[in-house]
Amino acid sequence: MSKTPAGTLYRGREGMWSWVGHRVTGVAIFFFLLVHVLDTALVRVSPEAYNVVIATYKNPFMALLEAGLVAAIVFHAFNGLRIILVDFWKKGPKYQAQLLWGVVGLWVLVMVPFLIRHLTLAFTGGH
Amino acid sequence: MAVSSEIQAPRSGRVAPKYTRHGSSRGNFEMLAWLFMRVSGLVLVVLIFGHLFVNLMVGEGVHAIDFGFVAGKWADPFWQIWDLAMLWLAMLHGTNGVRTIINDYADKDGTRFWLKTVLYAATAVIIVLGTLVIFTFDPCPPNAAAELLPSFCPAP
Ligand code: HEM
Numbered sequence A: 001m002s003k004t005p006a007g008t009l010y011r012g013r014e015g016m017w018s019w020v021g022h023r024v025t026g027v028a029i030f031f032f033l034l035v036h037v038l039d040t041a042l043v044r045v046s047p048e049a050y051n052v053v054i055a056t057y058k059n060p061f062m063a064l065l066e067a068g069l070v071a072a073i074v075f076h077a078f079n080g081l082r083i084i085l086v087d088f089w090k091k092g093p094k095y096q097a098q099l100l101w102g103v104v105g106l107w108v109l110v111m112v113p114f115l116i117r118h119l120t121l122a123f124t125g126g127h
Numbered sequence B: 001m002a003v004s005s006e007i008q009a010p011r012s013g014r015v016a017p018k019y020t021r022h023g024s025s026r027g028n029f030e031m032l033a034w035l036f037m038r039v040s041g042l043v044l045v046v047l048i049f050g051h052l053f054v055n056l057m058v059g060e061g062v063h064a065i066d067f068g069f070v071a072g073k074w075a076d077p078f079w080q081i082w083d084l085a086m087l088w089l090a091m092l093h094g095t096n097g098v099r100t101i102i103n104d105y106a107d108k109d110g111t112r113f114w115l116k117t118v119l120y121a122a123t124a125v126i127i128v129l130g131t132l133v134i135f136t137f138d139p140c141p142p143n144a145a146a147e148l149l150p151s152f153c154p155a156p
């Protein structure tokens, strides 16, 4: 970390990168949600319209995008819990960096089984 | 000098009146928004993880999703309330988060105003639309091909 400017407690370390990650994932999920409510609204147009659009979600390329979305939301969720701990738990601020490694560990623990299941379903057509 | 990376815990929430930066008219809005982000976040973990598990992991996962799948879920008030809570909490949480980001990066008063106006308009449209969709949903629309409908629809 020799490049860290002297005198900063924050820049370029766990605190900053987790903040960047939280912000980027938060915005990405927000824009996804706008589109997602619109595509779900197609159930009010007709069963055909809904099925045609949802069918495009089932190809392997979209499966990768879905995996990216889930990766983003799982990170945002666990890091959000970390922020809550830092704010409300007496020892949270002291352990904020260790908590981030906890977030990363939990993220891997959830993502590995998720990816195995989701990609198996996506690439085998669910049968 | 050694630089410690420890971040000090915030001090007490009580601020002497002479140090508050705004008149009483704005009240506690920012503090309530801060609290809302945390409370809604806790609830959203359960709602969204449950949503993703049921829709992507159970049975055939994403392949099972079609009109009949949605109709089957929304026939049950449990999933209607689940989705309604998820819609409102996620939209309000996300909107408040994006509001913070606009305040951080848009320096000009005019830019900030217009970005937030667009944001709030989009939020209102999506929340109203999503709510109407849940409550006006018809699982057995007339004139639809029977094989696309859930099995509980009366035969045409
Ligand atoms: C790839 C992942 C996802 C899939 C396949 C998916 C699928 C669906 C489906 C099939 C519905 C219809 C109703 C139901 O099943 O409950 C729905 C509704 C909904 N989903 Fe998702 N979803 C995904 C991710 C998400 C995420 C990450 C969020 C939250 C940020 C979310 C929020 C919602 C909401 C709020 C509704 C209700 C919409 C309305 O009121 O019209 N979904 N989703």
Ligand code: HEM
Residues within 6 Å of the ligand: A019, A022, A023, A025, A026, A027, A029, A030, A033, A073, A076, A077, A078, A079, A080, A081, A083, A084, B034, B037, B038, B040, B041, B042, B044, B045, B048, B090, B091, B093, B094, B095, B096, B097, B098, B100, B101
């Ligand atoms: C899964 C459960 C979630 C948890 C535990 C969570 C938690 C949090 C927390 C604690 C904050 C920090 C607020 C602050 O700094 O005062 C935050 C910010 C944010 N969240 Fe979430 N959140 C969740 C889901 C979502 C969803 C579904 C969206 C999008 C619709 C979203 C979008 C955002 C945005 C845009 C921010 C602002 C980021 C920033 O200011 O840098 N979050 N979240």
